[in-house]
Amino acid sequence: MSARLSTVALSLLLAACAATPPSFTYTPLPPQPEAASGYQDKPGWATRQYAVAAANPLATDAGRQVLAAGGSALDAAIAVQMVLGLVEPQSSGIGGGAFLLYYDGKQVSAWDGRETAPAAADETLFLGADGKPMAFNDAVVGGRSVGVPGVVAMLEQAHREQGKLPWRELFQPAIRLAEQGFAISPRLHTLLKADAFLKQDPVAAAYFYQASGEPYPVGHQLRNQPYADVLRQIAARGSKALLQGTVAEAIVAKVQGHAANPGKLALADLAGYRPKKRDALCSDYRAASRDYRLCGFPPPSSGAIAIGQILGILNQTPAAGLPLQQGADGKPLPSPQWLHLYSEASRLAFADRAKYVGDPDFVSPPGGSWHTMLAPGYLAARAKLIGDNSMKTAQPGQPGAMPLALGIAAAQPEYGTSHISIVDADGHALSMTTTIEAQFGARQMVNPSGKGAGGFLLNNELTDFNFAPNDASGLPTANRVQPGKRPRSSMSPTLVFDKASGQLLISGGSPGGALIIHYTAKTLYGMLNWGLNAQQAINLPNFGATGAPTLLEEKRFPADTVQWLQTHGHEVRETDMTSGLQAIGRTADGYFGGADPRREGVVMGE
Template sequence: MSKPLRHVLGTASIAVLFACAQPQPQGFSYVAPILPEGASGYQAKPGWATTKFSVAAANPLATDAGYQVLKSGGSAVDAAIAVQMVLGLVEPQSSGIGGGAFLLHYGGKSVEAFDGRETAPAAADEKLFLDANGKPMAFSDAVVGGRSVGTPGTVRMLEMAHRQHGKMAWAQLFGPAIKLAEDGFAVSPRLATQLKAEQHLRKDPAAAAFFYPNGQPLEAGTVLRNPAYADILRKIAREGSRGLLEGSVAQAIVDKVNRHPANPGRLSVSDLARYEAKKRDPICSDYAARTSTGAVRDYRLCGMPPPSSGAIAVAQILGMLARTDAHALGLVDGADPGKGPTPSADFLHLYTEASRLAFADRAQYLGDPDFVQAPGGSWSSLIAPSYLAERAGLIATSPGAPSMKTARPGQPGGMPVSYAPMPEQREHGTSHISIVDAAGHAVAMTTTIEDVFGARLLTDGGSGKAGGFLLNNELTDFSFAPFDAEGRPIANRVQALKRPRSSMAPTLVFERAPGGGNGPLAASVGSPGGAMIIHFTAKALYGMLNWGLNAQQAIDLPNFGSLNGPSLLEKDRFAPATVEALRRRGAEVREMEITSGLQAIQKTPTGLFGGADPRREGVVRGD
């Protein structure tokens, strides 16, 4: 055991390390890298070619932690744990141990889906987000404070995945984040920018003291230490997820939630102690990717099942496009030649029409499968070839054909359901991690605390030290209104111990085996971005699989989509002629800032090629 590792982990953690019965790569001793520089905004990135393994994450320090784990012989799951713990420190506005996550794992033979989604407290009910007059609360009134906090699930889910697929000892994987929390890290430009724009975080006294010393937001480059977070991680390293969900840290979470002076929640210590991560069957679908020449290559797309809506919506959009002539529509010049080409107006018409149809189904059917019955008894009914063909037939494909503007849900199970469609609600802050290890095993993990800075509650875990971690506001992913005007229940309404619907879409892509099923791994892809995650992921997949772009080129494409309303286009990326052509079809077009955070790793003939979103601070590393 080297002295640096002893310094990082402490004596108690070392005892856990040696007690672990799993095979452990020897010699892992985390070395903090030189603190990175960078700017918030758009930064062109080259893409990264490797031959043995690769890790892509939203912050260079997090990527480096995963890289060092992989280089020491750790598995993809090992690296994901190290990356997440560092992200919770350096990118606290997006994810962390106070939130939830979905993880897809490929172990060489099968794909597994690990569900670490937060749950509603046992004391929650469908009136949680109704005001005194029985009307849905304003979003900001619901988010800020304890009311919106669900039972965090990320750590327990990672623990479950590690038991099955970890190679290194659990305690070792916390060393990088502990060292960075103790020694300090340079506040990134993105975190500094978001602290300046944030309106509610400083209302929490602990968060104000930590993020706004002397009343001013932390500046980029400021060295920030987080001793409370280091203590909490040591406890989790020693005790596993019980260190977070039981005992003093759990009590501190509950006190923070329930004692909020203006908007208390309903969380209990028993909610935390009994939280269960779940293994679910992934949603996998065939996808025939046609190129502009008409050549076809068959893939399998695997993603998270409900309570995530991501995989189903992505499969629906791509499946409907495959039943049009979208493949014949290439890329055109954009508004900014330095940022590359854009999809054409005709392609955008087909894509946004397919999006409207998919999002109509999403609003009607998707929710926690332990509470909501799938149409026709199976979620696969929503991506069945016959149903996708039926839905694609609703898209007007003739030249200049008008947009449908708003779509209605279909009937994939052959019978109407009693649920009412859910009105669209705001979704935000998230992060994504893609990893392929030296054994060829892969992870796609999307992780979140929901809105930027979550519920704006910072807890020190009862340590009394500065810092800690932020709590999620995941319950606002439920429908605020439990019923529609006709009294029909909404599938994604609040119910005790229920998991809110998500848009997270971690995706593993495989070549389709000749006899059907999954062949060799082709890619790991995903993004943050609320409901737009679905479009970011679909865009990257279409770019790689249909247009033959590499991972970085596909990520660089401008963002676009529809949530079953206006056509949304990334500001200053599309040529005026493209925008005007969509408007002539009757679509309401909104050009706006659409910030994705895509990470992708694809297999190549010589190894791996990774891409990271130029709109954020992520990088890729590997050997």
């Protein structure tokens, strides 16, 4: 062979090698001891190159292995999500939706995989024959509450832009675990035992429960061949395998065929679903003499707006001068004076949320921009409404020049979700909150083949719409049900940057329904204002206010804190506030990640 031909051949070989993406082979994590479903102190985890934080060790490890194989943060999130849908089915899965923030080293993108209302749905969807809103569980259980699932289509679209490993390889971990089996965790067992509705679905009952009606015990090896079969189809054909064809037909049959509470979802709704790429909602925040840029998800999420308002209002109060106190157990906790200011700021933010926030394709923001709700002048005016005693109930403000003819939505329950934070070896990062809404969603499991036990659960996301389309004065609410609309969410995936350098500092978020906003705000405030690391900030007791009561995490605050708040007009309610925070913070040597001691999450990396 001539020298010239040899050179050409070598060049072609090198080019072919360069075009070949890195390969990924999954090795299951060895069995690990798991904590009881409750509270267990966690140390936090330091890494140097990359980190994954997710709600279950098997899911975290799947993401870690993807990063170790050269995958991107987005690649890792796909593997994590598919495993979570198997091992943490109560919270998220392919039958649900997600909001994903992605930082590619230059800019932040917001990928909207939120579910949509069927074309046949209207604002009377959750009204009974008497014209009054249905009871919440009556609306949830069955087909009525099921929206078009969006997480798979969203991840597929984002992968086209940010993926490094082949799409099909990212399903290996979940497929292998589904076929070989995984141990039922304490948390999954606890929720299965407590749920009154899931076993009413024969497909779910055959998979999760024994013949006696009791859930399988902790440690039982659960296999899900039907889920593996669906994942194989998605791995080969993309989201079309879920939203068209036999799987879509099975979803629609399940929704429309529910005997007591059928839904309106149709094949055309599934085939017509499109994820949206939106602009992230970023705002400035100053803490401890340093300027930050907080980036969150825009509407239909209310998270970034509410968190930005709470933190911005607090900056207009004496809150910054109130340090953490030390509890009787030696652990830090907020002072009652600080909790008063935080709760009042929260009431103001939630009042605005109830009036203004909805799907931006259906609702115009006040003043033509959602940033009017975060404007420093507006927040300063709102802060002046905070006095020495609790206002108990707040009224919405007027952030735009012209008032909007929108009603004020009544409060109603919100549940569910899981959170994933990842930073890869290139410094690219994501924060993704994913959900099927209530625990086990609509309590409807789909097994497309009808063979074997298992499948995947459907969301009840439509119950995130306001059940009553109008308020007491007859004005329409921003978050009423409309065909094709995306329900308002509290999911708050967040990325924090140093404003001066643009350096990524934090990825974080949490499950928890409307309280997601408080859990995430608590963690951000702890890290940015009080100088805590991710784990220390997550460990702080939970608190918040969405309406009149001031909520405190049960058995985490001393009696004198409760008494002080009550003396200052607060209706204090101590309750179980089970956050599921995951956060990764930058350090001088790499990263330090934290996972919520209230759940089973861990952080892994190199």
